Amino acid sequence: MKKSWKKPAMCQVAR
Amino acid sequence: xxxxxxxxxxSGQSVPRLPRHVRIQFDPVRQAHAVLSPEKVFWPxxxxxxxxxxxxxxxxxxxxxxxxxxxxxxxPQEMAxxxxxxLQEWADKLLVRL
Numbered sequence: 001m002k003k004s005w006k007k008p009a010m011c012q013v014a015r
Numbered sequence: 016x017x018x019x020x021x022x023x024x025x026s027g028q029s030v031p032r033l034p035r036h037v038r039i040q041f042d043p044v045r046q047a048h049a050v051l052s053p054e055k056v057f058w059p060x061x062x063x064x065x066x067x068x069x070x071x072x073x074x075x076x077x078x079x080x081x082x083x084x085x086x087x088x089x090x091p092q093e094m095a096x097x098x099x100x101x102l103q104e105w106a107d108k109l110l111v112r113l
Contacts, residue, residue: 002086002087002088003061003087004087004088005062005087005088005089005094005097006060006062007097007101008060008063008066008097009059009060009063009101010050010057010059010060010063011057012056012057013049013055013057013058
């Protein structure tokens, strides 16, 4: 089962 | 004093890697991977995490895109623009070296 391609993105947060 | 830095531009033949100060760490609290840099913490979505894991300093951007296409429901041609744009953005922020 192949994964669905979504535009790569990273959100910045701020252990 | 200004330090001039030449902007690296992503191409299919670029060989991206994570600099030493950037690492990917699994956060057991959130059950998700975080990208840690000295001043910032990022939560990548699945596609960006998979891209960063392949930035090993050996694969070219074209090879990374080919590898991703095996796991995703899109062709390398469909993904290439997204992959290059993502790597360019993070190279500009110095979180990826080209």
